Amino acid sequence: MRYAIFFILLLTNLSLSAQTFTGKVKGKKGELLVGASVVASTESKSTVAYCLTSDKGEYKLTIPKGKNPASITVSYIGYQKKTMPFADLKDGMTITLVEGGFKLKEVKIKAERIKSTGDTLTYSVAGFRQGQDRSIADVIAKMPGLEVKADGKVEYQGTPINKFYIEGLDLMGSQYGVANQNISADKIKSVQVLENHQSVKSLRGVAFSEQAALNLVLKDDAKAVWTGTADIGLGCGDDFLYDCRLMGMRFNKKYQTLMMYKNNNIGKQLDNEVLDLAALLKGRTGSESGFLSMMSVAAPDLADNRYTFNNSHLVAGNWLWKTGKDSELRVQGNGFIDKTDMQDYNSSTYLTLADMPVIVEEQNVSNTRSEWKGEANYQYNSSKSFVKNNLKGYIDFNKSVGTMMYNGQRTDMMVKPHKRSITEDFQMSHTTAKGNIYNVESYWTYSYLPGQLLTIGGMTERLNLGFFSTQNEMQYKLKVGRHYLNNELGVNYDYQSIGVAMDGEAEKTNVYQLLRTYWTPSMSFLFGKHRIGIKSKISYARQSYRESRSNHLWIDPSVNWNCKATVVSEFSANFGYANAPLMGRSIYDIPIFTSYRTQKVNRGKMDATHSLHATAAYKYTNPVSGLFFNIRPTYNRMSGNILYESAMNGNIYTMTATDKEYAMQTIGIYGRVSKSFGWAKTLIGLGASHNITDYSMLVSGIVNDARMNTTAVSFDYSLRPARFLSIEGKSNVNIYKQKNLTSSELSSAPTSDWEHFLKLYVFPAKGWMLSVKNELFHTNDKSIGINHFLDFAIAYKAKRWEFSVTANNLIGTSEFERRTLGNTIESYSITRLRPREVLAKWSMDL
Incomplete structure (x- = not known):
């Protein structure tokens, strides 16, 4: 910990020791130049610092300590660029630019990227x-x-x-x-x-x-006009193919709408387009998940349209009305209907069983999805007050059916993981004339999850789950100078009813409840470029399950720090400790099948996990040079994890919770750098991550310590080196290594998966485009070999319409082999791939 404190103090010292110059940029006639660029550069022309002048023509240029710029360059559109030695720059200095004359035949004026x-x-x-x-x-x-x-x-x-x-x-x-x-x-x-x-x-x-x-x-x-797009795509492969879209939209200042219907059976996944992608307030992501899920195959590291056999339809509508200067109403609705066929061969080795048995499965299943969502959101958002009320609803009729060959034995499969939910989210805050803030939030959601599952023994499991949750809090922020003192009071309540029955048996229902009240005092400080937040959540939690009760008093402290060291550099760090009570799904101790041959038994004991986390980040953002960089080291240690004893009872894989617990620790680092170049519109990006996870597992009743190392590296690029040629590419490598630290003979061999994309686009004449898309996959397992796929397309684009013909999988295979490594299971799979296909598509702007 003392090293972390030393590191923060060191960064603080560096940032506080930076040299800052202020002044103004004017024209020769005294006019203020707004948005003029002021750049400090080294002798090699690399950027040290930069800024843009404000609406008053003022600049504020901060030179980091240890940097020695050689020159200052000031530029503004329509004026001659001015470069002077850095030694001539004085604090408070006014820099004057002279209007420049441009010879249009000799100079091309380009917009800033x-x-x-x-x-x-x-x-x-x-x-x-x-x-x-x-x-x-x-x-x-x-x-x-x-x-x-x-x-x-x-x-x-x-x-x-x-x-x-x-x-x-x-x-x-x-x-x-x-x-x-x-x-x-x-x-x-x-x-x-x-x-x-x-x-x-x-x-x-x-x-x-x-x-x-x-x-x-x-x-x-x-703006303020109706626009849209209509696509009609028809083709053939083993079956008749289609890929169509109809979309209309209008964007006014007081009204916006976007409506769309889309379908295809060429492997494109449409459900991603209506996922909740933005980070929601306090991590509220919707309804609780149940025990059951749709059947799936081991998804290969290939594009979705290589292995997905779908028939998908998506309808979506989005409307927004400005009901006042600061208020708006948004209404959204969408429906997704899909039928996907899957064929898969999978061989699984169980690392938690002493003899490491191998299970061979061949499945032929169909997933039918029918999912419908609706949302209404009213919001009043002014400089002093904020009111938001959000109402969401969800319902589905999902079902998976098929057959499975389990170690050569045929068994029927069926699962219905249905879900219905409704969620209400209300928030209101007000800022007084003195800067004090009052805030009230109330969130509640109810999820009903009826489910059915056909097990390997031919019996049908029926689940009847009801989850209710509400979170309520009041907050008061007192402003003291530039700082804030905050008090937050809250009460959360969860009610979870879990009912299970096999065939004609009576349903066995148990109820779990959690009441948690808390007080969170916190302070936030602003010192120059530094923001510091300190808080401690003090909570009383009462858990109940059946006739048992459990009471806890927890303290969850956290500290965060942010520093905008220079105009291009930003540091941040956070540290915290959190207590999370186990919920009903992790406590319920009546045996439940979570898949057709996997049964889980919890211990019926109320408890909690305890996690210690620390994260640091550094961001470098330089739009002048087009260079962006970020790096994030992380540390997380979670204790209170339950150890499960695994066993094969006939054809059923059983996981039974024990009284033994373990701590899981993960140390990781992630980073990415991307750089754009003016030449050929070039972009180069390099990303990498490495994680080391230490965990434990039970093998024949003995606790085995294990370690999983995962490394991922990606390199992507795009450029247009000539008018007639454009290139895009990406390469990924994922390396997995699992080691049993207690019993080395139970360790698995490391796996390395490589994936490469190369797309070439040729523009032989105005409007014409030829494209060749290559995808290459290989691994360190020499028995699997190399998989290469190639697609070809030709297209002609006019001002308002486009016609294209695409031939997919001209080069490829009918099956894809892959070996994957998890914490407790090692798998070898063969997935069926799509055949050669041809699609003609016509698109028109409406």
């Missing part, structure tokens, strides 16, 4: 877009500092965004995938990143946020 104004970065879409990009997500993925994940989630500097605005309005809420993946890049002028974004206006400058928000700025011809 990234512009920084305060806490807002503005990325020019034209500056990063390449000829093959269609949706705005395609362009965002090429912007340094931003990433678009496989599920559609957007991250900035390694952290998920908390809002996705369109022209400053929150039309999409947390389901922004529909907009991100379907709005055409043709309609977007720029993408703004709002750093450290606090969405509640009255809390800005009070409640600090490390998350950013995204805002799409539309082109003028896309």
